[in-house]
Amino acid sequence: MVLFGDGPPKRWKRAQPDSFLVDSGTACLMDFKVARFLRRKAEAGKYERYARRFEDVLVENSQWAHVEIGPSAGLFLFQTFGGDGRFPVCFGLGDEQEPVCLVIDMLPR
Secondary structure, three states: OEEOOOOOOOEEEEEEEEEEEEOOOEEEEOOHHHHHHHHHHHHOOOOHHHHHHHHHHHHHHOOEEEEEEEOOEEEEEEEOOOOOEEEEEEEEEOOOOOEEEEEEOOOOO
């Protein structure tokens, strides 16, 4: 669960897209800025150093890791407990319909 605010969710809403696929037993959460940065590195053929770093960090930390990409950017890598598959994602919404949390169902579909 990723928390964005205080208090319990009042209702649940499926994220868009409402799930993601994993075929490596590892998932990642990042914002658009980091995704765009890594995509540009991949397109320029300069992604390999990041991939090695991600692998090394997961070996050191076992189930999850926070990886700094820059001074104000990072991502979270984590092992999916069910291995490979499709993982549903939902937002918990607060009183004002603002996101208070993000939940990933770790049992693959």
